[in-house]
Amino acid sequence: MERELALEIVRVTELAALASAPWxxxxxxxxxxxxxxxxxxxxxxxxxxxxxxxxxxxxxDEAPMLYIGExxxxxxxxxxxxxxxPLEGTEIVxxxxxxxxSVIAVADKGNLLHAPDMYMEKLAVGPQxxxxxxxxxxxxxxxxxxxxxxxxxxxELTVMILDxxxxxxxxxxxxxxxxxxxxLSDGDVxxxxxxxxxxxxxxxxxxxxxxxxxxxxxxxxKCLGGELQGRxxxxxxxEYDRCIQMGIEDPYKVLTMEDMIGDGDVIFAATGVTPxxxxxxxxxxxxxxxxxxxxxxxxxxxxxxFIRSLHYLPSKTLLES
Numbered sequence: 001m002e003r004e005l006a007l008e009i010v011r012v013t014e015l016a017a018l019a020s021a022p023w024x025x026x027x028x029x030x031x032x033x034x035x036x037x038x039x040x041x042x043x044x045x046x047x048x049x050x051x052x053x054x055x056x057x058x059x060x061d062e063a064p065m066l067y068i069g070e071x072x073x074x075x076x077x078x079x080x081x082x083x084x085x086p087l088e089g090t091e092i093v094x095x096x097x098x099x100x101x102s103v104i105a106v107a108d109k110g111n112l113l114h115a116p117d118m119y120m121e122k123l124a125v126g127p128q129x130x131x132x133x134x135x136x137x138x139x140x141x142x143x144x145x146x147x148x149x150x151x152x153x154x155x156e157l158t159v160m161i162l163d164x165x166x167x168x169x170x171x172x173x174x175x176x177x178x179x180x181x182x183x184l185s186d187g188d189v190x191x192x193x194x195x196x197x198x199x200x201x202x203x204x205x206x207x208x209x210x211x212x213x214x215x216x217x218x219x220x221x222k223c224l225g226g227e228l229q230g231r232x233x234x235x236x237x238x239e240y241d242r243c244i245q246m247g248i249e250d251p252y253k254v255l256t257m258e259d260m261i262g263d264g265d266v267i268f269a270a271t272g273v274t275p276x277x278x279x280x281x282x283x284x285x286x287x288x289x290x291x292x293x294x295x296x297x298x299x300x301x302x303x304x305x306f307i308r309s310l311h312y313l314p315s316k317t318l319l320e321s
Contacts, residue, residue, distance in 0.1 A: 052081060122218060160204070220297065229254060
């Protein structure tokens with residue numbers, strides 16, 4: 001992939017963030033998500049790629065746009081796989097909370113896992129713990145290994161986890177071991193990325209979340225030098241068969257970074273909609289301007305760019321009024 005594509009992709013996440021931001025705190029997550037999706041699709045038409053959506057807003061018969069299998073881009077550039085979450089944290093925006101963002105990952109064709117829309121067990125770590133822990137270990141063992149690798153007591157570890165009833169047993173164990181817990185209301189991709197940012201103060205991200213979000217997070221962590229291990233959690237025979245139909249021969253196998261994003265180059269971009277762990281949210285300024293904060297990264301070079309942009313809103317003709 002051309003390096004210029006990284007800066008082109010961030011224009012897409014910026015517009016999606018600008019489109020969804022007006023719905024912050026208005027209690028309507030569907031309108032917020034729809035606005036972000038429409039803007040993202042429209043901006044994609046100006047990007048010089050022959051893209052195929054492998055992770056999107058649903059199947060063709062479920063989503064009007066950015067559905068799995070849809071072709072995106074100008075169709076004049078390199079062939080790439082595209083994973084999108086136009087608004088990662090729809091409920092966050094509806095409630096006016098933190099950590100909502102617009103997200104895209106792009107990889108050479110055939111590299112991104114076509115992840116089924118189901119839960120995935122996840123273990124995400126930053127560079128210092130890559131190869132040092134395993135999702136197959138009991139959590140107590142994982143925490144002990146992490147503490148040894150980071151050279152600090154277990155009680156000084158900070159673990160991030162989604163605040164969900166399905167995690168009650170895991171949370172009880174974390175409490176028993178004595179680690180610090182930082183709960184996340186929503187925003188699975190941002191949560192999994194957090195251990196790779198020292199300023200976030202998170203050592204591990206554990207628990208289950210959406211499988212498509214797992215692939216997006218894996219793309220980000222490859223650029224950041226971190227690691228995500230995953231394991232699909234089909235809840236019934238129908239979901240198990242869905243995995244088989246999508247080419248996943250063993251739905252219960254541990255998914256490595258290579259399984260999820262291949263061994264080639266990956267570009268990841270995200271723009272904050274509401275303030276989060278490492279990105280600011282959309283901020284409205286005088287004179288019909290808005291400020292956005294984005295991150296764009298490339299795995300091949302491990303370059304990480306934080307971009308602050310000022311937008312003159314009347315010129316954004318692709319934004320819905």
